[in-house]
Every structure is written in structure tokens, then in C-alpha cells.
Amino acid sequence: MIKIIPTTVSGLSHDDYTVYLPADLDIHKARGQKVANTLSGAPVVTLWNKSRIGASQSLTVTISLAQYVILKKVVYHQTVFEWLTLSGDDKFVCGIDLTSSKKVVRNGSNEWREVNVSFVIVEEK
Helix, strand or coil: CEEEEECHHHCCCHHHHCEEECCCCCCCCCCCEEEEECCCCCEEEEECCCCCCCCEEEEEEEEEHHHHHHHHHHHCCCCCCEEEEEECCEEEEEEEEEEEEEEEEECCEEEEEEEEEEEEEEEEC
């Protein structure tokens, strides 16, 4: 389960801006590395600590109309662009974008939306 809430810096209410998505983030990014050659032609390899900052993931989920309304408030907020995102044991500050949305019928009700949401990691917590 993914939980999206405002960061403490934003000063926004958790009651108004908390969204739950029925999925998990499993974001990975290649390790930073550089390969160069010395004057003698021997290779030199430099590796940096593994980090997920800058990595992204898109996922498609079906959510209730109520959760969709809150998700739109998050995505289209005028001044806050980074949100605390919790998934399993992982905590990230992410930029979140809504890339598609369509109405779907679920359990005989059309009060559902199938959405595609993309996450870009700005900071690992």
C-alpha cells in the first residue's frame, strides 16, 4: 500500500491531503559509476554508493472517486510539488504526477477511476 501525505515543511493538513494507493513502489536505479583510462591505457573504475534519488516509477491502479479527488488536489497543488510517500518500509520525498485517468465500473458502481501515477524520488528518508 502506498500512502501519500504532505511533508511537514509544506504545512498542509494530513486530513485534507492523504491518499492511499493499492500498490507498492519498487524503485531501483543503476549505481553511479565512471570508467576512464590512465595514460598507460589501464582502465580505472569509480563506483558511488547506490541511491534511488532521481529514479522513477509509473503504475496503474484503480481507486475510489473520493481518493481520486484527493489525488488531484495533490498533483495539481499550486505551491507544493514534493510529497512524503510511504511504501512498505521505504520512505521517500517524491514528485508525483497523474498521467492518465478513466472511469471504470467496479462492483456494479461507476464511482471508481483507473489512474496512471508516476513518482520521481527527490529524497530518501
